[in-house]
Amino acid sequence: MTAPARSPATGPAISVNNLTRRFGSFTAVDNISFEVAPGEVFGFLGANGAGKTTAIKMLIGLLAPTSGEARVAGLDIVKQTEDVRRRIGYMSQRFSLYEDLTVLENIALYGGIYGLTNDEIRKRSSTMLQSLGLTDDLVGRLPLGWKQKLAFSVALLHEPAVVFLDEPTGGVDPITRRQFWELIYAAAQRGTTVFVTTHYMDEAEYCDRISIMVDGHIAAIGTPRELKQKWSVLSIDELFVRLARPT
Amino acid sequence: MTATLHAFIVKELRHILRDRQTLTILLLMPLVQVVLFGFALRSDVRDVRLVIVEPQPDYATLALRARMIAGRRFKIVAVTPTMAAVEPLFRRGKADIALAFEPDFASRLESGEHARILLAVDASDPNTGTTMQVYARAVITAYEAELGAQRGRPVHIVPEVRMRFNPTLESVNLFLPGLIALVLTLVSALMTAISLSREKERGTMEILLVSPLRPWQIIVGKVVPYLGLAFANALTALLAARLIFHVPFRGSVTLLLAECLLYSMVSLALGVLVASLTGSQRVAMLVALLVTMLPSSLLSGMVFPIASMPAFLQWVSNIVPARWFIIIARGIMLKGVGLEYLWKETLVLAGMTLLLMTIAVRTFKPRVA
Amino acid sequence: MSQPDVIVENLGKRFGKTEALSGVTFSVSHGELFGLVGPDGAGKTTLFRILTTLSIPDTGTATVLGLDVVRDLWAIRSRVGYMPGRFSLYGDLTVKENLSFFASVFGTTIEKGYDLIAPIYRQIEPFASRRADALSGGMKQKLALSCALVHRPDILFLDEPTTGVDAVSRREFWDQLQTLRASGLTIVVSTPYMDEAMRCDRVALMQGGRILEIDPPAEIGTRYPLPIVSVVGAERYKLLLALREAPHAHSVYPFGAELHFTDDRANLDPSTVAAELREYLISKNFSDIEVKPIEAGIEDSFMELMPPPVQRAS
Numbered sequence: 043m044t045a046p047a048r049s050p051a052t053g054p055a056i057s058v059n060n061l062t063r064r065f066g067s068f069t070a071v072d073n074i075s076f077e078v079a080p081g082e083v084f085g086f087l088g089a090n091g092a093g094k095t096t097a098i099k100m101l102i103g104l105l106a107p108t109s110g111e112a113r114v115a116g117l118d119i120v121k122q123t124e125d126v127r128r129r130i131g132y133m134s135q136r137f138s139l140y141e142d143l144t145v146l147e148n149i150a151l152y153g154g155i156y157g158l159t160n161d162e163i164r165k166r167s168s169t170m171l172q173s174l175g176l177t178d179d180l181v182g183r184l185p186l187g188w189k190q191k192l193a194f195s196v197a198l199l200h201e202p203a204v205v206f207l208d209e210p211t212g213g214v215d216p217i218t219r220r221q222f223w224e225l226i227y228a229a230a231q232r233g234t235t236v237f238v239t240t241h242y243m244d245e246a247e248y249c250d251r252i253s254i255m256v257d258g259h260i261a262a263i264g265t266p267r268e269l270k271q272k273w274s275v276l277s278i279d280e281l282f283v284r285l286a287r288p289t
Numbered sequence: 290m291t292a293t294l295h296a297f298i299v300k301e302l303r304h305i306l307r308d309r310q311t312l313t314i315l316l317l318m319p320l321v322q323v324v325l326f327g328f329a330l331r332s333d334v335r336d337v338r339l340v341i342v343e344p345q346p347d348y349a350t351l352a353l354r355a356r357m358i359a360g361r362r363f364k365i366v367a368v369t370p371t372m373a374a375v376e377p378l379f380r381r382g383k384a385d386i387a388l389a390f391e392p393d394f395a396s397r398l399e400s401g402e403h404a405r406i407l408l409a410v411d412a413s414d415p416n417t418g419t420t421m422q423v424y425a426r427a428v429i430t431a432y433e434a435e436l437g438a439q440r441g442r443p444v445h446i447v448p449e450v451r452m453r454f455n456p457t458l459e460s461v462n463l464f465l466p467g468l469i470a471l472v473l474t475l476v477s478a479l480m481t482a483i484s485l486s487r488e489k490e491r492g493t494m495e496i497l498l499v500s501p502l503r504p505w506q507i508i509v510g511k512v513v514p515y516l517g518l519a520f521a522n523a524l525t526a527l528l529a530a531r532l533i534f535h536v537p538f539r540g541s542v543t544l545l546l547a548e549c550l551l552y553s554m555v556s557l558a559l560g561v562l563v564a565s566l567t568g569s570q571r572v573a574m575l576v577a578l579l580v581t582m583l584p585s586s587l588l589s590g591m592v593f594p595i596a597s598m599p600a601f602l603q604w605v606s607n608i609v610p611a612r613w614f615i616i617i618a619r620g621i622m623l624k625g626v627g628l629e630y631l632w633k634e635t636l637v638l639a640g641m642t643l644l645l646m647t648i649a650v651r652t653f654k655p656r657v658a
Numbered sequence: 659m660s661q662p663d664v665i666v667e668n669l670g671k672r673f674g675k676t677e678a679l680s681g682v683t684f685s686v687s688h689g690e691l692f693g694l695v696g697p698d699g700a701g702k703t704t705l706f707r708i709l710t711t712l713s714i715p716d717t718g719t720a721t722v723l724g725l726d727v728v729r730d731l732w733a734i735r736s737r738v739g740y741m742p743g744r745f746s747l748y749g750d751l752t753v754k755e756n757l758s759f760f761a762s763v764f765g766t767t768i769e770k771g772y773d774l775i776a777p778i779y780r781q782i783e784p785f786a787s788r789r790a791d792a793l794s795g796g797m798k799q800k801l802a803l804s805c806a807l808v809h810r811p812d813i814l815f816l817d818e819p820t821t822g823v824d825a826v827s828r829r830e831f832w833d834q835l836q837t838l839r840a841s842g843l844t845i846v847v848s849t850p851y852m853d854e855a856m857r858c859d860r861v862a863l864m865q866g867g868r869i870l871e872i873d874p875p876a877e878i879g880t881r882y883p884l885p886i887v888s889v890v891g892a893e894r895y896k897l898l899l900a901l902r903e904a905p906h907a908h909s910v911y912p913f914g915a916e917l918h919f920t921d922d923r924a925n926l927d928p929s930t931v932a933a934e935l936r937e938y939l940i941s942k943n944f945s946d947i948e949v950k951p952i953e954a955g956i957e958d959s960f961m962e963l964m965p966p967p968v969q970r971a972s
Contacts, residue, residue: 089824090795142307154296186698213698218967227895244914286826492746499710499740500763657712
C-alpha cells in the first residue's frame, strides 16, 4: 500500500473556524479562525502560555476542541482524525527521533508506520542521506543540528500535505539554523504546506505569513511586510513585544 | 497493518538490546535469584543444635544419643542433668531442640513401663520446628522398635512435644518480623536512593552544591525525614502484627521500636550510598532493589533457614542487615528477651550504620564532573 | 586597578572523545556584564560548571574573585550566585518557600537580601504562595534569579537564563540584568541569542569549545574581514539561490527580511559590490530589489568565524 498522495492544491491546506478549547474555567484557545494556503510557509507565533501549543495539538489531532472546527489537508480534525494523521508530518523539539537507533533504522521505522514499501523506504533513505550529507550512525551521536535536519526530513518521508514544526531550531548554531530553513523553503517549493512555531523573531520574517497569538486569540495575522507597515514597526520583534505584553 | 506492527516491535527490541545497563540487571537478577533460590530453598534441616537433658546416663540414653547424631542431622551442643539450663540456651538462640529423658529411663523400659522423653523445640520458625521434631521422633521410634525386637517384648518410649515460643505454630509469627524488615528496607533504601538521584536529575543538586552546604549536611537532610517516615511505617506494621495477626509481643515494645529505627538507619545509609554511586533515578532504583530487597528476602533467614544454606551463603548472610534485625525482632516478639541477649546483634546494626554512612559521605561527590 | 573578578587561562576539558573546552582564555573585570554567546554544544555550560567549582578542568587554570576554582571551592561557593540552565528550582515548593530555602542555605534571610532582589521579586511577590511548577516560564526565571541573588553574592553566573522563554520575558530579564549591573554587581551570562549579546559590556563568541572573538558588541562587526551587503526583494528563495551563483559569492544567508551577501574580495569597497550585484540581479530578471552596503553584526561575525558544521567533530 503506497502512501497517500498529497492532497491536490484545491482549497486551503488548513482552515480553522471558531476553534475554542477550554480547560475547566480557563480558556486556552479563544475562538480563533484563520486559513493557510497550500505550499505556504506559515509562522505561528505567540508567548508561552498564549495558547499556541494547545492550538497545534488540536490541529494534529492530539486534543479535541471544546467547540468550533478545523480542517487539515481537507479533512475534519475531529471526525477524520486518523486520516488527518496519515496526511501530516510532525516534528517537535522535545522529541523527534529515537536516539538509540541509527539513522536508517529510524527511517525504516517511520516508513513502516506510515505504510511505505521496503523498496520505497530504501530509495528514500539513500536520497535523504545524500541530500543531508550524512553517513549512517546512531542518532544519539549526531550533533544537535543534524538531528533536527534529519528529523525534519523524516517528518516529510511519507510526503505529507502539511508538516507541523514545533520550535524546530532551538539551540543550534546560526549556520545550521539557516540550512534548516532552506530545507523548509525547498519543501514549500515542492508544494508541502509548512506550519511552524519559533521563538526566533528573525525567523518570523522568513515566513510567507505569520500570526501572533495573545491570551488565546489571534492578535495579528498577515505577511510580515503588511504587519510591519500596519503597526509602524521595524521588525517583527518589536511588534511581538507590543502585542504580547505580559498579563 | 502487520508491516506497521512489525516495524514497531523491531524498534522495541532494539531499545531493549541497546540499553546495556538495564539489560544486564534484568538478565542478571533472575539468574542470581534462581541460583540463590536453588541453594537457599531447603525445607530439610541440618546441623540442628541438640541439648541433652539426662538426670542419669544409662545405656538407653547413651544409645539414643548416639542414634541422634549418627544421621548428621543433629549435633549435640550441651549435655546437662536438669532442664534449668535449657531455657537460657533457647533464649540466647544457642539451641534448637532439647531432648529431656525421664529419670530411671532404662529401668522403666526394662519393666515395660512408659518411659517419657520430653522434646522441647524452638518453634520460632514453625517449619523447621516441625521438621526437627519429626526427625527426632523418627529416631526415637526406630530405636523403640529395635529395642523391642531385641528384648522380644514391646517397649514403650513416649515422646511429649513442646513447641516453645510458638505453640500454635503460627507461620505468621515466622514471617512477620521479616516482613517488618522488608517494609522498612523498602521505604528507607529505595526512597532515599530515588530522592537523591531525582535531585541530581532535576538539576537542583547543582545549586545545592554551589552553596555553603556540605555533603554531610545534604545527606543528613535527606535522611532525617525518611527516618520519620520509617518510624511511622514501623509503628503501623507492629500495630497490624498485634491487632490483626495477634503476633505475640512478649518483650519490650520500646526496645523493638528503637531497634526498628536503628534498622531503618542502616537501610537509609545504604540508599544514600547507592544514590551517590549510580547515575539516573532508574538505575538507582534497580540497584537499590537488587542490593536491599533481594538479600533481605532470601538470605536473611526470613523464610529460608540460614543453617540450611551452603557455607558461602551463610557467610554472605552475615552482611545482610535484615538477618540481624530478624534475630532481634524474633527475640523480642516471640522470646521476650531484652538487650542483655541482643546486644551483639544491636551492635552489629549500629556498626553497619556508622560504616555505611561514613562511606556514603566520603563518596558523595562535591562536584558534578 | 584591582584584579579582575574572573581570570581564565587556557582552560581545557574533555569528556571521553569529545573536547568540550579547548584553550579558553579570558578575564572579566569587576562590575562588568560579560556575555558568552554560542549555540548548544559550544561549551558554555562546561565553562560555567568549572567557574562555579562544580567541575575540574583537565588543563589550564581559573580564578574567581581571586580564589582558585579547584583548591578554594568552599570559599567560592559561599560568595557566588548561580543559576544553572533549565529552571532548577523545586516545582513542588511555593515561590516563597523556594526563596527562603535558598536564603537559609546561605545563612541569611529574605529580609536581609530584599532590597537587592526587590525590583525582580516584586513582580512575582503576588504569587508568593503559588507552587513553582505552576508559574509561567518568565516568572520561573525571575524566581530563579531572585534565589540566586538573595544572599548578596559578589558575582553572578547565569547559564542560559533566557532559553525557552518568549521574547517579551527575555527583554524584561535583560532589563533587570542591566539594573543589577548598574549597582556594581559583576555578571557573567551565557545565551544562544545573538541579539542579547548587544546588551553586554563585552561579548565572547563561543563555538565548539573554543572562543572565536572577545570584544565589546559594537566592535565585533568591525573585524569582519570581507565586504558585506544586504539584499531585499520579493521571491526570497529564488533570490537566495541566484545570489549563491553570483561571481565572488563567499556566503549568502537570510537575515530576517534581508539577505546578507558577503563578497570574497577582501579589500573591495562595499558600494562597488552593491553596484555589481544590482546589475547581476537585474540580468537575472529580478526587479524591485534593494541592495546596500551594511556593517557586519554579531551574527554575521559569528558565522564567519565559526568552523563549518560537520557531522562528526574531531
